[in-house]
Amino acid sequence: MLNKKGQLSDAMTWVVATVIIVILLVVFVYASGVLGKANKIETGAKSLLIDDVDENVNYFYEKTKIAYLVNDENKNEIDSWVKEEIK
Amino acid sequence: MKNNRGAEKLMSVYWFVILFLVAGGIYSMVNSFYGHPYDVREVESNLLSQKIADCVSYGGIINTEIFDGDEFNENFTEIFLEECALNFQVESLDEEYYVKIEFFDLSKKSLFAFDYGNLNFISNCILQEDKTYETLAFCDKNRFYSTKNNEQYLIEVTSVIGKEELNVK
Numbered sequence: 462m463l464n465k466k467g468q469l470s471d472a473m474t475w476v477v478a479t480v481i482i483v484i485l486l487v488v489f490v491y492a493s494g495v496l497g498k499a500n501k502i503e504t505g506a507k508s509l510l511i512d513d514v515d516e517n518v519n520y521f522y523e524k525t526k527i528a529y530l531v532n533d534e535n536k537n538e539i540d541s542w543v544k545e546e547i548k
Numbered sequence: 549m550k551n552n553r554g555a556e557k558l559m560s561v562y563w564f565v566i567l568f569l570v571a572g573g574i575y576s577m578v579n580s581f582y583g584h585p586y587d588v589r590e591v592e593s594n595l596l597s598q599k600i601a602d603c604v605s606y607g608g609i610i611n612t613e614i615f616d617g618d619e620f621n622e623n624f625t626e627i628f629l630e631e632c633a634l635n636f637q638v639e640s641l642d643e644e645y646y647v648k649i650e651f652f653d654l655s656k657k658s659l660f661a662f663d664y665g666n667l668n669f670i671s672n673c674i675l676q677e678d679k680t681y682e683t684l685a686f687c688d689k690n691r692f693y694s695t696k697n698n699e700q701y702l703i704e705v706t707s708v709i710g711k712e713e714l715n716v717k
Contacts, residue, residue, distance in 0.1 A: 475562060482566065486573035494580040520598055525693040528608030532695045535654055539693045542656065542702055 587715040589686035596634075596647065596707040597690045603632035604649055604703060605694035615696065620651075620660040628664050636665060644710035646670070646685075652702040659701070669708040685710040 525543050529536060604611055613631055614624050629636065636645045646665035652658055673687035686709045694701055 475559075479566065482569065486570065490573060490576050490580065493577040497581040497584045520594075521601060521690045521692040524601060524605060524608075528605070528692070528694045531608040532698055532700060535700060538654060539700070539702065542652075543691045543693060545691070 585715055587686075589709040589711060589715050590688070593686055593688035593707045593709045594690075596645070596709070597688055597705045599634065600632060600647055600649065600705050600707065601690065601692060601703075604705070605692070608695055610694045610696040610701060610703075620662070625662045625664065628662070638711070640713075642666070642710065646706075646708040646710075648706040650704045650706070652704070654700055654702065656702070663706075665708070666710065669710060672708060673706065683712060683716045685712065686715075 522543060525539065604614065611631070613621060613627070615621055616623075624631070628634075636643065638644050643666035646663065646667065646669040648661060648663035650658055650661035669685045669687070672685040673689070675684060687706070688708070689704060689706045691702065691704045694703055
């Protein structure tokens with residue numbers, strides 16, 4: 462009496478394993494593609510990072526503040542123009 | 549007595565299929581992760597702007613080379629790179645940089661401006677407002693205040709970096 466049930470169950474095991482491997486590969490390839498696109502270096506580069514200072518310092522506003530030491534007339538107008546969001 | 553030699557040969561073929569499948573998956577993972585370059589143009593443009601700003605104004609006083617009396621010194625455009633210690637040469641033959649320095653009075657009226665570099669980048673600053681075009685040249689504008697002989701000037705520095713092939717894919 463032939464009995465092939467053992468071989469059939471072996472094959473079914475590997476079919477399931479293959480499906481799991483393929484699914485995992487697809488997930489990892491997709492994840493690596495998503496992570497690979499997130500590579501724009503954004504440092505908040507308009508700010509200087511200075512040790513022992515809680516807030517970041519804007520480099521260009523610091524130049525403005527130094528110029529105020531020379532001439533600080535019309536400070537409010539100058540501040541509003543310098544801090545205005547540039548498009 | 550039956551043996552499973554035929555099944556074992558089939559399994560070895562299957563193992564090779566799985567091997568190549570996994571190898572292909574690893575290759576595509578590595579390629580998709582490392583295949584995209586890093587976009588450092590924001591940092592680069594900001595550094596360029598800072599360097600130009602230091603050249604134009606230092607210690608709250610505008611560089612004397614920029615003015616000829618009370619007017620703009622036209623020769624400054626020719627000596628701009630040397631004066632500010634800049635080198636715009638890159639590996640490619642195309643010009644990859646554009647800078648513009650504009651001076652305003654306190655009424656926000658433009659007094660004069662000078663620019664240097666690839667003039668084709670000017671339109672990129674307008675287009676970049678739309679996120680669809682963020683793969684174009686990177687545009688950065690910064691403003692600050694400076695003085696000359698007690699006269700007050702508002703200065704806007706625009707720096708544009710091209711290099712799309714190296715930074716964006």
